[in-house]
Amino acid sequence: QVQLVESGGGFVQAGGSLRLSCAGSGRTVTSYGMGWFRQAPGLQREFVAGISRRGGTTYYADSVKGRFTISRDNAENTVYLQMNTLKPEDTAVYYCAARTSIVDVTSEQMYDYWGQGTQVTVSS
Numbered sequence: 001q002v003q004l005v006e007s008g009g010g011f012v013q014a015g016g017s018l019r020l021s022c023a024g025s026g027r028t029v030t031s032y033g034m035g036w037f038r039q040a041p042g043l044q045r046e047f048v049a050g051i052s053r054r055g056g057t058t059y060y061a062d063s064v065k066g067r068f069t070i071s072r073d074n075a076e077n078t079v080y081l082q083m084n085t086l087k088p089e090d091t092a093v094y095y096c097a098a099r100t101s102i103v104d105v106t107s108e109q110m111y112d113y114w115g116q117g118t119q120v121t122v123s124s
Contacts, residue, residue: 002027002113004096009118012086016122020081022096022115030054033099034072034079037108038092038120045095047106049081059105064090086122093117 008020022034035050049070050059058070069082079096097111104110 004115006115006118011121017084022079024077030074040092050105088124
């Protein structure tokens with residue numbers, strides 16, 4: 001199995017940028033497709049972005065398309081989420097997750113391992 005640790009969250013003004021990192025340990029993240037999810041207070045956790053094992057295919061929620069970019073560095077066993085033009089509605093706890101499934105990549109039920117989350121707060 002793989003252990004995931006997120007970092008890079010913080011407080012930023014609207015229009016600003018943050019880059020989240022997800023470091024894997026244990027089994028290499030190369031074995032997994034990866035995803036980022038987020039959960040705002042009082043709301044269900046939602047899919048943000050996903051990336052295939054080798055990084056050749058990426059997926060985005062409509063709400064972040066064009067603003068967020070997911071990438072991975074398998075040599076560093078790390079996955080990134082570059083977030084630009086942040087909006088107050090992006091405020092949430094962001095979670096990194098790993099999956100062995102190659103179908104339905106936007107569903108959290110398809111993910112096997114999760115990090116503890118990192119808080120992102122965007123002020124207006």
